[in-house]
Amino acid sequence: GKDKELIRGSWESLGKNKVPHGVIMFSRLFELDPALLSLFNYNTNHGSTQDCLSSPEFLEHVTKVMLVIDAAVSHLDDLPSLEDFLLNLGRKHQAVGVNTQSFAVVGESLLYMLQCSLGQAYTAPLRQAWLSMYSIVVAAMSRGWAK
Ligand code: HEM
Known part of the structure; x- marks a missing residue:
């Protein structure tokens, strides 16, 4: 439908430059919720946001996030096929101390980057x-939080 065309069309160029776009997204995230910076424990000795944003591990995570978005865009016709992967991904985020509420802030940051x-x-x-696609991804990840 129209939604899929809009997503695919806009991702075509963005997806070719994952790191810079992901960095815009996460810079915004840390602006909106600076406490999230501490969940990246490779950000040791309480470095600045700038130190974190330029660390190789952080840039790898940015790449990982963008690859998940890329997978969602390429599976728009069959998002349920990502269910198990996303549930496990949610589990991993619970284990590193992420709160499901933070995904709303990540969503805002994604929209900011797109804008x-x-x-x-x-x-x-x-x-x-x-927003619809992101909500599906986040709902699946959130099912990884043990009740
Ligand atoms: C792994 C933090 C959001 C995708 C991790 C790790 C941390 C982390 C600390 C483990 C270390 C690492 O692999 O770098 C966060 C925080 C987030 C967030 C604080 C926002 C509140 C997301 C989102 C996605 C994502 C929205 C994708 C849609 C991944 C992937 C991994 C990962 C693919 C690797 C999992 C594996 O090892 O199999 N995240 N993350 N993260 N994150 Fe995130």
Whole structure:
């Protein structure tokens, strides 16, 4: 449908430059919730946000996040096939101390990155399409939190 076209069309160029776009996203995340910085324990001796943003481990995580988004975009016709993967991914995030509520802030940061990168192409329907896909991904990850 229209949603899938909007997502695929906008990801085509963004997905080719995962790291810089992911860095915009996570810079925004740490602006909105600086406490999340401490969950990245490779950010030792309480370095600055800037130190974290430039550390190789952090950039690897940014790449991992972008690859999950990439997988979701390529599986738009069959998102349930990612269910087990995402549930396990949720479990891993519970183990490192992430709270499911933080995913809403990650979503805001994703939209912020899209807005910065797409300019005029960032429209209300496009925003809604991304939000719907992101909600499905996050719902699946959240099922990894033991009740
Ligand atoms: C792993 C933190 C959001 C994808 C990790 C790790 C940490 C972490 C500490 C383990 C160390 C590492 O692999 O670098 C966070 C925090 C988040 C967040 C604080 C936001 C609140 C996300 C999101 C996604 C994601 C939204 C994807 C949609 C991954 C992947 C791994 C990972 C793929 C590797 C898991 C594995 O080892 O199999 N995350 N993460 N993360 N994260 Fe995140």
